[in-house]
Amino acid sequence: MNEREKLLHYITAVSFAIDDCVLYLDTHPYDKEALEYYSVHKELRKKALKQYTENFGPLLNDNVDVSCGKWTWIDQPWPWEGGC
Amino acid sequence: MWNYEKRLQYPVKISTPNAKAAKVIITQFGGPDGELAASMRYLSQRYTMPYNEVVGVLTDIGTEELAHMEIVCAIVHQLTKGLSIDEIKAAGFDTYFVDHTLALWPQAASGTPFSSTFFQSKGDPITDLCEDMAAEQKARTTYDNILRLVNDPEICDPIRWLRKREIVHFQRFGEALRIVQDKLDSKNFYAFNPEFDKCKMK
Numbered sequence: 001m002n003e004r005e006k007l008l009h010y011i012t013a014v015s016f017a018i019d020d021c022v023l024y025l026d027t028h029p030y031d032k033e034a035l036e037y038y039s040v041h042k043e044l045r046k047k048a049l050k051q052y053t054e055n056f057g058p059l060l061n062d063n064v065d066v067s068c069g070k071w072t073w074i075d076q077p078w079p080w081e082g083g084c
Numbered sequence: 085m086w087n088y089e090k091r092l093q094y095p096v097k098i099s100t101p102n103a104k105a106a107k108v109i110i111t112q113f114g115g116p117d118g119e120l121a122a123s124m125r126y127l128s129q130r131y132t133m134p135y136n137e138v139v140g141v142l143t144d145i146g147t148e149e150l151a152h153m154e155i156v157c158a159i160v161h162q163l164t165k166g167l168s169i170d171e172i173k174a175a176g177f178d179t180y181f182v183d184h185t186l187a188l189w190p191q192a193a194s195g196t197p198f199s200s201t202f203f204q205s206k207g208d209p210i211t212d213l214c215e216d217m218a219a220e221q222k223a224r225t226t227y228d229n230i231l232r233l234v235n236d237p238e239i240c241d242p243i244r245w246l247r248k249r250e251i252v253h254f255q256r257f258g259e260a261l262r263i264v265q266d267k268l269d270s271k272n273f274y275a276f277n278p279e280f281d282k283c284k285m286k
Contacts, residue, residue: 008091009095011091012091012092012093012094012095015089015093016093016094019093019144019148020252022144023141023144023145023148023252023253023256024256026137026140026141026144026256026260027137027140027141027256027259027260027263028259029137058090059089059090059091060087060088060089060090061087061088061090062087073090076090078090079090079091079092079154079158080092080096080154080157080158080161080162082096082097082098082158082162
């Protein structure tokens with residue numbers, strides 16, 4: 001795994017922790033432990049997404065850096081191509 | 085409103101094409117218990133659902149199912165990419181190929197096209213949540229059957245992950261059903277339909 005793949009793997013893991021926790025919180029909206037788990041992972045994901053965008057390009061189309069004069073959203077491989 | 089995130093919810097990396105496997109796995113894209121039907125079912129049911137916890141579950145699971153649809157499509161795409169005409173014929177994939185070449189099109193393994201008749205949106209929370217729980221189990225059985233038919237560990241890994249999500253979703257819908265029942269008349273859950281009848285709600 002190269003550096004990009006490692007970071008993407010980490011984003012996948014930390015984002016999934018949030019996805020699963022969100023479903024649990026929908027039916028347990030006062031669960032203190034789950035609320036805490038959500039807060040911690042939300043911050044981890046935010047940081048990792050920022051790091052990924054700065055180094056390898058955008059994963060979301062509302063944080064594309066256009067300072068290079070080119071639309072880079074379409075540059076990185078698409079997820080179904082096996083690179084992600 | 086939805087935003088696209090340019091990554092799969094669970095990674096798919098298949099190195100050996102296998103049209104026979106693609107032929108059965110496509111059923112989880114457009115088949116009766118597939119991810120597209122799952123997503124459309126939950127996202128359709130939520131508008132008239134009177135309880136916030138349940139609307140949350142339908143919205144968030146319905147959204148996750150779209151991500152699962154993308155995973156299934158990624159599997160089928162990687163299993164069919166670069167196939168030769170001889171390989172397509174040998175695997176019996178020619179009947180799909182003639183209509184769609186190697187593009188993705190939602191159908192069951194039998195060739196039956198995707199249809200909204202695969203799911204209900206009934207406007208009664210007990211009815212809909214019982215359907216949703218059954219749907220998760222039907223999808224789980226389908227993944228079990230795929231695992232009986234396919235051996236390649238690179239295919240089985242994401243299929244096993246998708247199978248596990250069906251079990252988690254079943255659990256969440258079970259909790260949603262309990263939440264609904266707690267808000268109804270405990271002597272008769274069917275005394276009124278809270279999605280339609282004007283009644284006092286707890």
